[in-house]
Amino acid sequence: xxxxxxxxxxxxxxxxxxxxxxxxxxxxxxxxxxxxxxxxxxxxxxxxxxxxxxxxxxxxxxxxxxxxxxxxxxxxxxxxxxxxxxxxxxxxxxxxxxxxxxxxxxxxxxxxxxxxxxxxxxxxxxxxxxxxxxxxxxxxxxxxxxxxxxxxxxxxxxxxxxxxxxxxxxxxxxxxxxxxxxxxxxxxxxxxx
Numbered sequence: 001x002x003x004x005x006x007x008x009x010x011x012x013x014x015x016x017x018x019x020x021x022x023x024x025x026x027x028x029x030x031x032x033x034x035x036x037x038x039x040x041x042x043x044x045x046x047x048x049x050x051x052x053x054x055x056x057x058x059x060x061x062x063x064x065x066x067x068x069x070x071x072x073x074x075x076x077x078x079x080x081x082x083x084x085x086x087x088x089x090x091x092x093x094x095x096x097x098x099x100x101x102x103x104x105x106x107x108x109x110x111x112x113x114x115x116x117x118x119x120x121x122x123x124x125x126x127x128x129x130x131x132x133x134x135x136x137x138x139x140x141x142x143x144x145x146x147x148x149x150x151x152x153x154x155x156x157x158x159x160x161x162x163x164x165x166x167x168x169x170x171x172x173x174x175x176x177x178x179x180x181x182x183x184x185x186x187x188x189x190x191x192x193x
Contacts, residue, residue: 008167010166010167011166012166013164013165013166013171014034014035014036014037014164014165014166015034015036015070015071015162015163015164015165016032016033016034016070016071016076016079016162016163016164016165016170017032017033017034017036017068017069017070017071018030018031018032018033018068018069018071018075018078018079018082018110018113019031019032019033019048019056019060019066019067019068019069020066020067020068020069020099020107020108020109020110021055021056021059021060021063021065021066021067021107021108022059022063022106022107022108023055023059024062027093028093028097028099028108029055029056029059029087029092029093029108030056030069030082030093030097030108030110031054031055031056031082031083031087032071032079032080032082032083032084033048033050033056033068033083034165035048035049035050035051036048036049036068039134041122041134043136043137044137045122045134045135045136045137046068046117046119046135046137047132047133047134047135048060048068048119048132048133048135049130049131049132049133050130050131050133051129051130052129052130054087055086055087055088056087057131060121060133061124061131064120064121065105065106065107065118065119065120065121065138066107066119066121067102067105067107067108067109067110067116067117067118067119068116068117068119069109069110069113069115069116070113070114070115070116070160070162071113071162071163072112072113072114072160072161072162072163073161073163073172073178074112074161075110075112075113075163076163076170076178076184077184077185077186077187077188078095078097078185078188079163079184080170080181080182080183080184080185080188081095081185081188083181084181084182084185085185095188097110098110098111098112099111102116102118102139102141103118103139103141104118104138104139105118105119105120105138105139107119109141114142114143114145114146114159114160115140115141115142115143115146115160116140116141116142117135117137117139117140118137118138118139118140118141119133119135119136119137119138120135120136120138121133121134121135122134122135122136143160145159145160146159146160157173158173161173163178165181168180168181169181170184
């Protein structure tokens with residue numbers, strides 16, 4: 001038997017992406033997001049919804065470009081840190097993270113991410129409390145195993161182990177919990193002090 005509940009997106013699992021932008025001084029800035037999905041308008045595009053005011057949103061508005069770096073289990077402590085640390089805090093990016101520039105756009109990317117979109121904002125829709133950016137995909141950077149068509153999609157997914165978010169909990173691809181928001185970054189902070 002089904003029952004009516006308040007609107008939530010708990011059972012709409014979404015992969016996590018770290019968005020990369022350049023600060024005004026050219027240094028990298030990263031934030032964690034999960035409202036990224038595809039759309040089609042003469043070509044495949046991606047739409048990214050960002051709620052509330054954040055440095056990442058400010059920089060996307062200013063530059064109209066950003067990277068979307070798929071988060072893997074290995075990357076989760078760092079990604080969780082990016083998602084739970086205020087971007088306006090000057091010390092946020094004073095952590096050890098390996099980055100490189102995009103191949104097509106001047107955006108920072110995360111070396112450890114196996115799948116990266118370089119995105120250019122085509123237009124945006126301002127909503128009450130959030131903004132949806134409709135983006136053209138200018139480049140995709142993919143690790144070699146993801147390009148191996150002799151492997152099944154399942155084999156490739158098991159190779160990269162993407163992280164999903166449901167409610168305020170992180171999950172492995174197989175549905176096993178990886179902890180609540182704010183927990184994985186505690187391991188990273190202990191390792192970097």
